Structure formats: C-alpha cells, structure tokens
Amino acid sequence: MRRECLHALQPKAYTPRTPDSTHGLRCAPNRRLDQPKLTRANQVGVSDSTYLPLANGDWAYLCAFQDMGTKHVVGRTR
Template sequence: MRPKEPAWEVALDQTFAAHKRRYGTRRLRVALHQQGHCLGRKALRTAMRRRGLRALQPKAYTPRTTDSTHGLRCASNRLLDQPPVVQANRGWVSNITYLPLASGAWACLCAFQDVASKHVVGWHVMATMPEELVTTALQRALLAQQPTAGLLVHSDRGGQYCRNTYQALLYRHQALRSQSRRGKCYDNA
C-alpha cells in the first residue's frame, strides 16, 4: 500500500500544471503559500526533482533592427564634417526601434528627431519594418516642420534608409542624406 501524498505536493502538481509548466520554485512557493502551504524553496526543488517537474525557460528574444548587409549604396557621414547643429530644422536624426506589446508581440517605431531642439518631428509605427515605415515617418516630419533646403537627415545604415523611395523623398525636399560609418554604432547616438 502506497502512502498518501502530502496535500502540498498535490497542490504543487496542480499549480505547476495550471501555469503551463512556466513557474519555477520562486513563483511556485508564493502560489502555494497563498493556498496555505508554507514551505521553502529547497523542499520545493527536491519535490520537483523527485517528480520530474522542470520549469520551461522561454528563450529571450532580442529583435534586430539594422541590417546593413543589404548591398545597397550608403551615404557618407556628413555629421562628422559639420559643426554642432544649433538651429531647429537644420539637422534630423532617425532610427528604428522595437516596442514590446502587452500581447507579447512587437511593433516597430521609426522616429525623426530634430538635433537642436531634441523634439520628435515625425514618427510612424507598424508591425514590420518595410521602407514604408521610414518614408511615412519622414513625410509626417516634412509636412509638420516644412524645413528649408539643405536639411541634413542622418540615420544608421539600415536598408530602409538606402532604398530609392526614401532617397527620392529627400531629394524632392532638397535634404541631404547622411549615414553612420560601417561598424560605428555610436555615430547614430
């Protein structure tokens, strides 16, 4: 005859299953304590090992925004040759970043920021990073600010900033394209 399992071990199995095998000893201890079972992590660890329970560890996902291996022609870094920009709408910088959503998915944000005032002059959010993300954000910035000819627009070497539509938009507004040097991530800081 098999001895009866302690109530806390039955609760351990149920709690572990209810949380889809994602709870480790720390969170299981809290959950069991809320159910009235006071025990330490060491006892939990021993019981989990004996029962063959092992918490799943989700792999960390770090999205990558810049793909500079696109084979397209990049512009030189014109910011290196310029004195610091002190007048609004003379220099803008841009970048793309990921935004984590509550659902666990990601959204992509492209923003253009004025170098002198530090204000975001245009932005756009999409689920993916096509060229349209960058061009829409730039169009919004150009419509809102209406800068004069000679505006310097700086970005990293991402493929979205090297495509024809983006370049044509800059050309129509008589803006100069500038991009970070290869392997110099701080050029765009």
C-alpha cells in the first residue's frame, strides 16, 4: 500500500454524548441533608447512570438503583 501511496480509511472512534456538567446552571439541592436517618428499607431510593466501554469497541449504558435504607442495589438496567 505504501508503494502505491494508498492509505486505509480509519473510521472515527465513537464517543457517546453525555450531559454537559459544565453548563454553569445551579444543581438541585440535596433534600435528604436535613431529614431524619432512615430506619427501614424501601423508604428512599437513588439511582445513577454511566456509559461503559466494551472490549469490542461498543458502549453499554448502565443504570443502578440503590435502597438508601439498606445500601443494597435493588435493580439495574443495561
């Protein structure tokens, strides 16, 4: 290929679009700070999501749900 001045076309790597965390807008307040300590399971739940790069070059989306009373992960999607 070099002798013939040929070059392989390399596709641009895919990077998922994620929310812009530098937007400068105010964040929602943590409403749990002034609340009493949790005493039972299934009172409050929280979640978070992220993109995970896979070995084959693809991306996976992971979202986990956590029970704040027990600190156990009670559900997830991918």
